Amino acid sequence: MTSTWVYRFDQIDEAQRAVGGEWDDVRGLLGGKGANLGEMTRLGVPVPPGFTVTAAACNAYIASAGSLPAGLWGQIEVALSGMELQTGKRFGDPSNPLLVACRSGAKFSMPGMMDTVLDIGLNDEVVKGMTKSTGNPHFVLDSYRRLIQMFGSVVLGVGEEYFERVLSAERERTDAAEDSDLTVESLESVIDQFKGLIARWASIPFPSDPYEQLRMAVRAVFDSWDGKRAQDYRRAAGISNDLGTAVNVVSMVFGNYGTDSATGVAMSRNATTGEAKLEGDFLINAQGEDVVAGIRPTRPIHELADVMPEISAQFAEIAHRLEGHYGDMQDMEFTVERGKLWLLQTRDGKRTAQAAVRIAVELANEGAIDHEEAVRRVTPEHIEALLHPRFVDEAKAQADLLGSGLNVSPGAAVGYIALDPDLAERWAMEGRPVILVRPETKPDDVHGMLAAAGILTSSGGRTSHAALVARQFGRPAVVGAAGVAIDLSKRTIAVKNHLLLEGDMISIDGTTGEILAGEVETMAPDIDDPWLSTLLGWADQIRTMSVRANADEVEDARRARRFGAEGIGLCRTEHMFFNPERLPVVQRMITAPTEAERNEAIAELLPFQRKDFADLFRAMDGQPVTIRLLDPPLHEFLPDRDELQRQITDLQIRLHSAPDLHAMEELLSELDQTKTMLEQVDSRRETNPMLGLRGVRLGLQYPEITRMQARAIFEAAAEVAADEVIAIPEVMVPLVSHEAELENQRGLIEAEAAAVMAECNVRIPVKIGTMIEVPRAALVADEIAVYADFVSFGTNDLTQTTFGMSRDDAETSFLVDYLSRGVLSANPFSTLDEKGVGALIEIAISKARSVVPDLAAGICGEHGGDPASIELCNGLDLNYVSCSPFRVPIARLAAAHAELGRP
């Protein structure tokens, strides 16, 4: 029994039965485009007759290194006969020719990634016959020109630029503004020249046999699945390489038959804002490629009503029906051929993050989907994009506005101008922010677009390649900025009265479309979008994990709370020590020669710390505030060793040329002080400070620091209690590896808390816990749990010690190489390493809860805001994640997703 490799669009029921009925499997078999063409056919939407070659056929083709699978060609011929029956035309018949388009269609939409060939079935004979039967030689020759051009570049691999050069020469010669203005004679000449190009550059001449054209086009689509640009896109979008692509063979309909014909693309809602209103572009007398490529200026979809009112109404009705059917915004292609509307494609539309949120909320409010589905529809990446920075108003007001374009992907971006994607990628890898500036973008440019902080093009529309990719990956983008003149040979941009060089700084505002000179200051966004609030509210009802923020200062705490944080999961007290007002006191504390002098300095720090904590408690009134005791090695608070050495060298050199005895004495005294400080620094120098005297080890060495911090915490709590603020302090001891360390510190903290409560005559809940941030703490969590009211996984440090990999050293050296070579598939400092670090967390949770069944556990550290890590934490039954304030909304959504995805 041979496999079924081919399904006509009207055989969608058969295809669905063949895969067992699930729509997702239908999409897997027929690709998204093919499945939807079948579905539209089933719904009675006008779709040109055609058939789909399955993705399974593509996989069989790739597996056999390029042989069409057995039976495929026969099935194609049979399906073609069916099309001939449905259209009443015959493939290759000069008197009444059937022309077909051959288009790729993978399971997941990959715009522009795969290759398309139109007008297959034309050759010299057919052109002659068709000219006779249509009486429209210009249309026929233009179609023939297109076929040869597309076939030549896409199937035969002849450079696109050769064809463009012929066309532009011909346009110049005949003063034609656009290709469609070319005369019949010009087109004949162009066709001859195109055939010559192919004869010269391709291995075979242009095939005149329509069946050979189709066979080669199908192979070309299959081959393009494994092309570099498709692979790049899939890697970036996280699409599996195993899916394969289907091929759709559709009978041609022509938007370029004349003024009663048109072609266009449209979204059922606004893809930028999410507003429930048709949005799109169309062109009269054109083929679809012309709209997408952005070569001719398009007209907005609402003007279709002016020129073709009935068609416009019919399209609006179909759009509404399709959206209702799919339960999501649709992105549609249509063609009007001599007054008849054909739908060529529908798919779920790409959208900005802002639109994604609004559409999801509005669809739920319309009753099309439920709240859970609405939450599912919005990705953490959407929220992240919404939280892109924007320009500081005053800075923007003062900046030099160079021009503007279409605001196709929101957010502010600042970077060095890079005029080609390879350079953009290289600079980005060197850590330089880049704005990729191009006339327009092509699929080959995706690597540079992904590397860039923002994208600026001088041509193209809202549905251009640049706009689609930028939106999908959340890169701020301004496209179609006609005022920007790019000179790729001189590597310059002329805009307004400026001439900018590649490497100059530029700023773009993807939210407004503005282009600004130089580096304009950006600021973090706020989340005042009502749809976002609604959606996150729904997410909050779904998730079971709590979301806290890492915040050291009151401003951070306030922002965190505004963003929906339910407490502070990590307050790093050392950040308070770096305050310039306090640093000298801290240095005195560290270098104190006697205990008395040390205690004096510590006493000076107490009021500062008390105020810090009181402010935090007020900001977080009624919510827990987890305060980590002093963690970093003390030498971090002392001057830089190299700087001191430089000063000493400098002083020594100056000493050798001191003008007089007095100057010499002064220099000697300064030298002496500097040397003393260097000795202090040297005495605290460590080979591996990450593994040295820090965290709880400091607390054991200097119990007076622990006492001071504990006192500051509980005095602050007592102080705010007087104003009826509810402080819920959680004191967290860092870097514990043995329960005895925690036992010791717990004793100190409890004693201090009891003393403060007695002195102030208040009751404050005393919760003392620990970070689990070295592997041993995880392995003996049952012993540690005896002394802990909570534990928090410090996944940054835990990752460092579990891998034996210092973040400081790895991320700028071998880790880059590991990631680019695929030795590691993800950066473990961004996404929690499930098998190593995750296994330790699992061990720790299970051991600790074997002793204290309801022990509260959370994570703090970078991973707390990473969706994949949040999913892992949810699976490990953690009670909360804590992340930077800006990531709190992302974490709220990701925690809901994790709960929805829970088996």
Place this chain on the structure above:
Amino acid sequence: MTSTWVYRFDQIDEAQRAVGGEWDDVRGLLGGKGANLGEMTRLGVPVPPGFTVTAAACNAYIASAGSLPAGLWGQIEVALSGMELQTGKRFGDPSNPLLVACRSGAKFSMPGMMDTVLDIGLNDEVVKGMTKSTGNPHFVLDSYRRLIQMFGSVVLGVGEEYFERVLSAERERTDAAEDSDLTVESLESVIDQFKGLIARWASIPFPSDPYEQLRMAVRAVFDSWDGKRAQDYRRAAGISNDLGTAVNVVSMVFGNYGTDSATGVAMSRNATTGEAKLEGDFLINAQGEDVVAGIRPTRPIHELADVMPEISAQFAEIAHRLEGHYGDMQDMEFTVERGKLWLLQTRDGKRTAQAAVRIAVELANEGAIDHEEAVRRVTPEHIEALLHPRFVDEAKAQADLLGSGLNVSPGAAVGYIALDPDLAERWAMEGRPVILVRPETKPDDVHGMLAAAGILTSSGGRTSHAALVARQFGRPAVVGAAGVAIDLSKRTIAVKNHLLLEGDMISIDGTTGEILAGEVETMAPDIDDPWLSTLLGWADQIRTMSVRANADEVEDARRARRFGAEGIGLCRTEHMFFNPERLPVVQRMITAPTEAERNEAIAELLPFQRKDFADLFRAMDGQPVTIRLLDPPLHEFLPDRDELQRQITDLQIRLHSAPDLHAMEELLSELDQTKTMLEQVDSRRETNPMLGLRGVRLGLQYPEITRMQARAIFEAAAEVAADEVIAIPEVMVPLVSHEAELENQRGLIEAEAAAVMAECNVRIPVKIGTMIEVPRAALVADEIAVYADFVSFGTNDLTQTTFGMSRDDAETSFLVDYLSRGVLSANPFSTLDEKGVGALIEIAISKARSVVPDLAAGICGEHGGDPASIELCNGLDLNYVSCSPFRVPIARLAAAHAELGRP
């Protein structure tokens, strides 16, 4: 029902029944001394009548903060009545008085640690009556003097030196050489003065009631269990604080009755060499204290046959019988009272490491114990002591011999002279080696003796306190060096024609008894002792774990094999890179600006490495050689950064005072080169090099280094195969945290091995494995095992990352504090941390063997030579441990012990 607190010696059967029959429990109840007095009584050995107060009574006394437990005193009175019946004397009866000794006796022998009071029962009345009945006033008064002196110092706490001062003044006044030469009148005066001392310094006068004397003596023994010196000893010897001590009350027999009386101590074999010959000392007309204290010159035990032939024979017979009964060398005290022999004590004798080995082997050869028991009898500490360094012959020949003493504890020791134990301890903690030099040692000195590298005393014999303690703890010691004159006030030592100050260097040879001036060069020992070879051979038959050595050079490898290693478990190839001949090449490799230049330098290293490996393979012919690929960060091979900076500073200063242009140019050129090298060093600088670019990360970055090392290994194996040497290389990849790293390196190594085998037309077994030295590797050992033929736990690094504690930083800072405060009970870099690191090893073994059931696994690193860690490894089913060559014999024994102790 009241408890039974007291057992007469002849009630040993009852005591044994009371504890359920186990001899170990009898010892727990009655203490070692009491149990053995009972046992000797049961065996018919002449023991003076007496009874034992149980250790349980002591514990009850301590638990009740110093109240004698209910019923105890009544039971003592009953037992005393029994003694009166057996001896026909009465306690406190002037006409026929029973005198008793009160001696401590804990479960484990603690020489000199606990207090003893003799002659209890004497008072003015009894002395009068006894003088009348014996007609020997000198003997009676001398006994009375002893009682008051011992009671005063031990029970009432009056300083020993006060009594000594009175005695020496009296000796001087009357020209008496020894205390026994004092006249009756002198003794009467001394007794009066002693009573006066007590009246003045103690809180109560000397009690004349014999029962009060006994009661107070029993309490004093109980109290001494908790004294500082007993606690110090127990901590050092690892004896639990909960055992308590028993008290033995024994009727006095007198070795000081006259010339037909004597007292002595003897071992059934030579405690220093192990030779099967009685060894000991005795004194005619003396009490036992005189022998042990080393005040009077003793006579060797073999001379007893000259003066008391029958007694001598009887004692030899008893010694033989007791040794046979206990199956071990016995340490006995005896007294001859007017021609009758009494055994006062027997116990297993302390011995040197050398003697322990010989005795165990000879007892097994005699059939007294089996091989397993012989292996059990020797501790790893014994082997370690045997492996103490000895002096280099030539260095010793050239050294200035200052004198000699008794060679009581073997080994060479070199250190700074410290004249008191506190100073010795302080210097030792500062890392300075110390020789503790004392006239004699007392229990109070133990902390200083343990801290010292060696011990030298000017008086005392083979059974002196100094000799016993030194032997037990394996400190080289020379005692009784009469030529050494110590001036404690001037802090000097006069010896031969030298005057040495405290703090001067001195060397002592505990094996020969020699004292040498200055610092004499020492060398590591060899193990040519035939008894040791035999014993280790037996251990090899018992153990199931293999023992390998860590060796980088051929000399190490040869020594390791001589010491019984069964392969090399870790060869650190980087040690070969530090060779001065190669370092410049290595530096060129690192700083090479182009790949070609790097490859050139690498190619230069190949022949060096090949020779290194060929030498190792020859030395280890037929045994596996595990070669670890390059591990440390490359900057370790570059010049020191501080040194470079100093050079630059220096050059800059010199530049400022350059005499002419030519000099300036030369300085500038040198400055330039130095700065370039500094840039190289800086570019490779890492914040935490331990967690940085090292191990397999280097191998991925510079595959050419891996290839070179693999080629060198297999070319070397091919080369030696020509000489019929069997090379078994095991290539070990360090610092793997993800299986992809090992997969990558395995590919490189396998390719290189295949190439070499093809070129040389030989077959060499290719085994490739990895270190497990970061926690992640342990957690994903199942994934790593897929690419590993073996795994080896690098427990040094694994401990660092599991604790998050850098060895370099911790061991010189907070870890010292942690250990002294008891936060950690053992240094995890010396003894494997069972709960953390051990848990990871267990996880790794179980995961890895779930994939590869017979995967070979071992450990390398410091822990491989530590007995406690070896026991843990045996329990974790590791196949081998690898340690430094010198520790191989220790590991062989410890592995046997681990197997014997396996449940």
